[in-house]
Amino acid sequence: MVTADAPANGGFHLVVLGAGPGGYPAAFHAAERGIDVTLIDTRPQPGGICLYEGCIPSKALLHVAKLLREARHASEWGINFAEPTIDVDALRDWKDGVVRKMTNGLGLLRRQHNVRYQQGYGRIRDAGQLNVESNGEVVPIEFDALIVATGSTPVVPRALQVDSDRIMDSTDALNLTDVPESLLVIGGGYIGLELGTVYAELGSRVTVVEALPQILTGVERDLVRILERSLRSRLESIRVDTSVVSLSEVEDGIEAVIADNEGVETTERFDRVLIATGRRPNSAGLGLHRTEAHVDPNGFIVTDQQRRTAESSIFAIGDVAGEPMLAHKATAEASVAVEAIVGEPSAFRPLAVPAVIFTDPEIAWCGLTQAEATALDIEASTVSFPWAALGRASASGRNDGLTRLVIERGSERVLGMQVVGPGAGELIGEGVLAVELGARASDLAESIHAHPTLNESIMEAAQVFFGRSPHYLTRRR
Numbered sequence: 001m002v003t004a005d006a007p008a009n010g011g012f013h014l015v016v017l018g019a020g021p022g023g024y025p026a027a028f029h030a031a032e033r034g035i036d037v038t039l040i041d042t043r044p045q046p047g048g049i050c051l052y053e054g055c056i057p058s059k060a061l062l063h064v065a066k067l068l069r070e071a072r073h074a075s076e077w078g079i080n081f082a083e084p085t086i087d088v089d090a091l092r093d094w095k096d097g098v099v100r101k102m103t104n105g106l107g108l109l110r111r112q113h114n115v116r117y118q119q120g121y122g123r124i125r126d127a128g129q130l131n132v133e134s135n136g137e138v139v140p141i142e143f144d145a146l147i148v149a150t151g152s153t154p155v156v157p158r159a160l161q162v163d164s165d166r167i168m169d170s171t172d173a174l175n176l177t178d179v180p181e182s183l184l185v186i187g188g189g190y191i192g193l194e195l196g197t198v199y200a201e202l203g204s205r206v207t208v209v210e211a212l213p214q215i216l217t218g219v220e221r222d223l224v225r226i227l228e229r230s231l232r233s234r235l236e237s238i239r240v241d242t243s244v245v246s247l248s249e250v251e252d253g254i255e256a257v258i259a260d261n262e263g264v265e266t267t268e269r270f271d272r273v274l275i276a277t278g279r280r281p282n283s284a285g286l287g288l289h290r291t292e293a294h295v296d297p298n299g300f301i302v303t304d305q306q307r308r309t310a311e312s313s314i315f316a317i318g319d320v321a322g323e324p325m326l327a328h329k330a331t332a333e334a335s336v337a338v339e340a341i342v343g344e345p346s347a348f349r350p351l352a353v354p355a356v357i358f359t360d361p362e363i364a365w366c367g368l369t370q371a372e373a374t375a376l377d378i379e380a381s382t383v384s385f386p387w388a389a390l391g392r393a394s395a396s397g398r399n400d401g402l403t404r405l406v407i408e409r410g411s412e413r414v415l416g417m418q419v420v421g422p423g424a425g426e427l428i429g430e431g432v433l434a435v436e437l438g439a440r441a442s443d444l445a446e447s448i449h450a451h452p453t454l455n456e457s458i459m460e461a462a463q464v465f466f467g468r469s470p471h472y473l474t475r476r477r
Helices: 023-032 048-053 055-077 088-112 170-175 190-202 221-232 327-341 370-375 391-395 424-437 441-446 456-465
Strands: 013-017 036-041 116-119 121-126 129-134 137-142 145-148 152-154 182-186 205-209 237-239 243-250 253-259 265-270 272-275 279-281 314-316 355-357 362-367 380-386 402-408 414-421
Touching: 013 023, 023 036, 023 088, 023 327, 048 055, 048 088, 048 170, 055 088, 055 170, 055 190, 116 129, 145 327, 170 190, 170 272, 182 190, 182 253, 182 265, 190 205, 190 221, 190 272, 190 355, 221 237, 221 362, 221 402, 221 414, 253 272, 314 327, 355 424, 362 424, 370 380, 370 402, 370 414, 380 456, 391 456, 402 441, 402 456, 414 424, 414 441, 414 456, 424 441, 424 456, 441 456
Parallel strands: 013 036, 013 145, 036 116, 145 314, 182 205, 182 272, 205 237
Antiparallel strands: 121 129, 129 137, 152 279, 243 253, 253 265, 355 362, 362 414, 380 402, 402 414
């Protein structure tokens, strides 16, 4: 191969387009197998949207929000703090420093793996070539295999597309230019609720508007109810079955025309508006139409279980390759794609992809719900253990939790797990392991869990299945 970035030894050349949580692991895994790799991204270091504008900066701010909430509630335990003062510039610098440290670390790892890095926009020319556009120059690169890992972008409905600095998407909200006195969040999904709670703890009066009948549509209602009860005590309001008809900028803010489920419209003013109505895959404009690869009606690149497209040299992973649009799913797919490229047996067939909503309390789940098991003609039972009966939760002043298991009748195999409560995202890993290994309820019930801990709730939920939890009286099966 004779191009600007081609392998000097004429060996197999892999190009990875996108350096997020799917792209950079793919590049590193391939390099570890002796493949010549070029990694392409628009940013100066690997990390992608997740690290620069999503997962990591949002969790940094959520950590601060949790600290503020705990400080305000400490008076219930006899500890009184003065109302905190917030230095927005210092907070933003700290958050940016977290991102900078991690991206610089990935840059070092990239060099240690001897992965070439090309900053710019990649455009596919055909099944073996692409161009990288950067600073007005076009660099042609040939490849033997290409992994597309271009992620996703926030979606703003056409009716709400107003040119105003007061209207933010999730990226703008994470920039934290100020703490508005009032904030309208359009969208009651995980992004809107996570960022809404950050701004609420920082001092904004936050109103969440969701067009569907409940926030977090698709999440188990019993879990959402616990979170919603907590959020309603901290947010100005949560309005479901409600839609924002239009936005317009006025002298001192944004006017929103809001319609309830009966079509009655009101006009309200907010200092800022956050639009968090979903994300779309970054598949447009890549040049895929010049290949045999296909894009479905939702914009996702169609792949097989090895993450190979209809064009045998092109693979796709992460958000651009389909739901769920989660960073850890992209990382798992990276390994599958690289294994397929080097000729190893591989398939992306997880039984349990965990999902976590990092509000306070958190919600996490994996595997099947009761409804999903029923739809698959699997006879299953659902058992729950309330954290009101959990010693560590009581000692922490956080009884607002629940651990639930979905268990197949007969085999007693664990099919799924759902948790709501502080640290739910940390607990869900045991559920993933149980589902993937085909563990039985007795495996969880009889495995000794440390006391007092939150993960005891998993053991106790399994004991509930057998009607022998020592801390929660249930009717025997």
